[in-house]
Amino acid sequence: MAVKKLFDLHENIYYQKSQFEISELECEKEFWNVDETISELAYLTHDYFRYYGKFPSKVGKMILEDLIKGNVIDKEKDFVIDNYAGSGTTLVEAKLAGIDSVGLDINPFAVLACRVKTYNYDVSKLRKTWNHIHGELFKYNNVDKEDLLSCVIQEVDDKKKRRIEEKTRELVANTEFLKWFSDKVIQQLVIIKDTLLEMDYSKEREFFDLGFFAIIRRVSYAHDAEVRPHVNKKKRKRDAIEAFSKKITEMLDTMDEWNSATCSQVYSNAYLTSNADLDRVTNIVNQEKELRKKELGAVVSHPPYLNCFDYIPVYKLKFMWAEGFEEIFGEMSYDQIKKSEIKSYPVNNDEAIERYFVHNYNAYRNVYNNLRDGGYCCIVIGDCTVKKELFSVHKSFITMMQELGFSLEKMAYRSTAYGTGRYAYNFRADYSEKKDSKQDAILFFKK
Numbered sequence: 001m002a003v004k005k006l007f008d009l010h011e012n013i014y015y016q017k018s019q020f021e022i023s024e025l026e027c028e029k030e031f032w033n034v035d036e037t038i039s040e041l042a043y044l045t046h047d048y049f050r051y052y053g054k055f056p057s058k059v060g061k062m063i064l065e066d067l068i069k070g071n072v073i074d075k076e077k078d079f080v081i082d083n084y085a086g087s088g089t090t091l092v093e094a095k096l097a098g099i100d101s102v103g104l105d106i107n108p109f110a111v112l113a114c115r116v117k118t119y120n121y122d123v124s125k126l127r128k129t130w131n132h133i134h135g136e137l138f139k140y141n142n143v144d145k146e147d148l149l150s151c152v153i154q155e156v157d158d159k160k161k162r163r164i165e166e167k168t169r170e171l172v173a174n175t176e177f178l179k180w181f182s183d184k185v186i187q188q189l190v191i192i193k194d195t196l197l198e199m200d201y202s203k204e205r206e207f208f209d210l211g212f213f214a215i216i217r218r219v220s221y222a223h224d225a226e227v228r229p230h231v232n233k234k235k236r237k238r239d240a241i242e243a244f245s246k247k248i249t250e251m252l253d254t255m256d257e258w259n260s261a262t263c264s265q266v267y268s269n270a271y272l273t274s275n276a277d278l279d280r281v282t283n284i285v286n287q288e289k290e291l292r293k294k295e296l297g298a299v300v301s302h303p304p305y306l307n308c309f310d311y312i313p314v315y316k317l318k319f320m321w322a323e324g325f326e327e328i329f330g331e332m333s334y335d336q337i338k339k340s341e342i343k344s345y346p347v348n349n350d351e352a353i354e355r356y357f358v359h360n361y362n363a364y365r366n367v368y369n370n371l372r373d374g375g376y377c378c379i380v381i382g383d384c385t386v387k388k389e390l391f392s393v394h395k396s397f398i399t400m401m402q403e404l405g406f407s408l409e410k411m412a413y414r415s416t417a418y419g420t421g422r423y424a425y426n427f428r429a430d431y432s433e434k435k436d437s438k439q440d441a442i443l444f445f446k447k
């Protein structure tokens, strides 16, 4: 019988790659203060969509400013990619700084958020569409109150009414849906979804789709404060139509400000893909180079932390409502998406660590292959604890990037008032300046 080898962190080859002193490195070293609160960091469209694992907008802003100031990238000739784009923090900051940008992510909600948060919408057109949607929601939400609303009811489309009733019946009979949503909320979400899917797919519809997916968690029984959804029996009941209307109204108000702060000529786009897929990443980069007549001058990215649980199941309530939004989800099924996501939790064996670093090796090899000579790859990465021992993940990243051919030009550690929740505090970074403590690092590599 095979004897299972015991896991010893000190013998792990990736851990061993972190065993050097930062003082031995000849690059520039800085300390960045990022002491703003979450609400101070959530300006403009950063606030559109709650996304777990965001990095502070100020970090994205500071990195891009650094690259421009140091003449590393030229706005006229270069574009930037975030290959772990998440909800588009880098892309929003790139647009504000006047730099073309592209995001890659494996989470369709992240890709949708990137696309909507960076687009300059015609607000009067959006408001007109919103008047129509709002009218429909009001009508079908009140369809049973015939005495009060008989004049409105006359305009009810029987086919749509039946569609909504049938779908509501089907979902209310589904125990998984009933576990997470009340009958009333299911019916209201069916009304919103039906109304959105009646519209042709367009950039405009994406705006309202994002608002729809943004409220799912809030109107469910899931705890608001936890990352992974768990039922909270005491949660206050919320009205889904009201929550959606509030969300869209806020988004519309912000869009005016966003349009004044940005220039519509500055391009931004996002793609659903695994960053470890060389052909797909190379095709996207080549297509963007061709279209924009620009080079890939820099990559700014923030991989999930080692020992940080996978993100896709965090969005499982939203995925329950995703059927029919084909343009957003492309051809990948939930299971394919889940399988392509980088896995890094729980870290209690060599295989888990290997999987994490092999994925990153492939993702940054793709970056190396596609970046122009002299281009930069900036990685924001924090340390973690494995079996109560410090793993200086950022140092292993330095070794990995050097093995790929990059040179480390500069690094910064950062402070933060952000992300020090219970989970982060115990397992990730405590962000002190003490030697031998967990650190959050910003690494600037040059090709």
Ligand SMILES: C[S@@+](CC[C@H](N)C(=O)[O-])C[C@H]1O[C@@H](n2cnc3c(N)ncnc32)[C@H](O)[C@@H]1O
Binding pocket: 051, 052, 053, 054, 055, 083, 084, 085, 086, 087, 088, 089, 090, 104, 105, 106, 107, 110, 273, 274, 275, 276, 302, 303, 304, 305, 311, 340, 341, 342
């Ligand atoms: C730490 S988050 C990035 C958050 C982002 N910086 C932001 O501010 O929203 C890491 C991201 O990596 C994405 N991811 C995981 N596996 C991936 C893969 N194989 N290809 C592309 N993205 C992936 C996750 O979906 C998640 O959005």
